[in-house]
Amino acid sequence: MSVKTIKAAIKKFDRFLISSHINPEGDSIGSQIAVASLLRRLKKDVVILNESPVPHTLRFIEGADNILKEIPRDFRFQAGLILDCPDMTRIGNVSEHITEDNVLINIDHHISNENFGRFNWVDGNVSSVGEMIFDLFKAFRLKIGYNEAVALYVAIMTDTGSFKYTNTTSKTHRIASELIDVGVKPYEIYGRIYEANSLQDTNLLGEALHTLKVTENGKVSWLWVTKEMLKKTKASLEGTEEIINFARSIEGVEIAILFRETGTEDKIKVSFRSKGKADVNKLASFFNGGGHATASGCTVFGKIEEVEKKVLEKAQGMAK
Numbered sequence: 001m002s003v004k005t006i007k008a009a010i011k012k013f014d015r016f017l018i019s020s021h022i023n024p025e026g027d028s029i030g031s032q033i034a035v036a037s038l039l040r041r042l043k044k045d046v047v048i049l050n051e052s053p054v055p056h057t058l059r060f061i062e063g064a065d066n067i068l069k070e071i072p073r074d075f076r077f078q079a080g081l082i083l084d085c086p087d088m089t090r091i092g093n094v095s096e097h098i099t100e101d102n103v104l105i106n107i108d109h110h111i112s113n114e115n116f117g118r119f120n121w122v123d124g125n126v127s128s129v130g131e132m133i134f135d136l137f138k139a140f141r142l143k144i145g146y147n148e149a150v151a152l153y154v155a156i157m158t159d160t161g162s163f164k165y166t167n168t169t170s171k172t173h174r175i176a177s178e179l180i181d182v183g184v185k186p187y188e189i190y191g192r193i194y195e196a197n198s199l200q201d202t203n204l205l206g207e208a209l210h211t212l213k214v215t216e217n218g219k220v221s222w223l224w225v226t227k228e229m230l231k232k233t234k235a236s237l238e239g240t241e242e243i244i245n246f247a248r249s250i251e252g253v254e255i256a257i258l259f260r261e262t263g264t265e266d267k268i269k270v271s272f273r274s275k276g277k278a279d280v281n282k283l284a285s286f287f288n289g290g291g292h293a294t295a296s297g298c299t300v301f302g303k304i305e306e307v308e309k310k311v312l313e314k315a316q317g318m319a320k
């Protein structure tokens with residue numbers, strides 16, 4: 001399906017529930033805020049509902065305060081607009097509010113997307129849902145305002161690793177350029193998000209780097225974040241997502257892996273990053289996870305040492 005079909009679908013309904021995945025990042029938060037603004041300009045009733053809170057580095061985005069954790073009691077909606085989610089389990093407890101009567105509109109860029117909606121606009125070739133929402137503004141012939149531009153810029157900047165991942169295209173830059181023309185200041189947005197780490201999170205990075213290892217052939221690197229480290233540094237789990245980039249940045253590495261102990265016993269969160277050669281969506285799908293070819297994740301049950309062994313075996317098979 002294309003942006004045109006989604007435009008036609010949106011026109012049919014008046015009341016929307018917008019949601020996105022648990023543990024949200026820049027693309028999910030920025031895209032939700034931008035599309036909510038678009039719908040309100042079309043005189044639609046809109047509620048954004050997320051299971052998880054907005055990470056503190058993203059709270060500066062105008063409209064972030066309007067993301068709710070509980071649905072207003074009298075709010076009835078016709079359509080659920082689900083962003084940046086490969087499947088419906090990713091919206092967590094928000095799914096409890098969705099009934100058979102609700103039409104789902106699915107806008108996503110994960111190649112592993114299950115096309116769970118009545119309307120599915122899924123494009124695995126775009127950097128971010130932010131780019132897709134930009135196209136939606138164009139389809140409705142709406143001039144993008146400053147706050148909308150900031151939200152979209154955040155979505156695109158974060159999902160492209162600040163315009164350096166393989167998903168960054170000339171169109172990505174053309175969109176960014178247009179958003180800058182609206183008034184977005186790249187240094188300001190970058191500073192807000194990437195130069196606002198807490199001392200605790202930086203100390204955690206130090207701890208995690210002590211566990212960094214690389215396979216003999218140098219193609220797979222990995223590190224750990226344990227419960228012990230989180231306790232010692234008082235860091236937040238929220239601040240751990242960027243740590244994997246240090247493993248990825250080593251010369252010759254093709255696959256980087258981060259193993260994180262969660263609060264739950266023997267449940268390990270595993271994140272993967274690839275520099276482009278290895279398809280880590282495939283790697284994650286061995287363990288019932290998914291994502292993109294260059295960034296993906298899964299949850300594996302077991303002790304961290306056991307999970308490391310299992311996952312490394314598969315990863316090494318893919319990066320020989």
Ligand SMILES: [Mn+2]
Pocket residue numbers: 027028084109127128129159
């Ligand atoms: Mn995304």
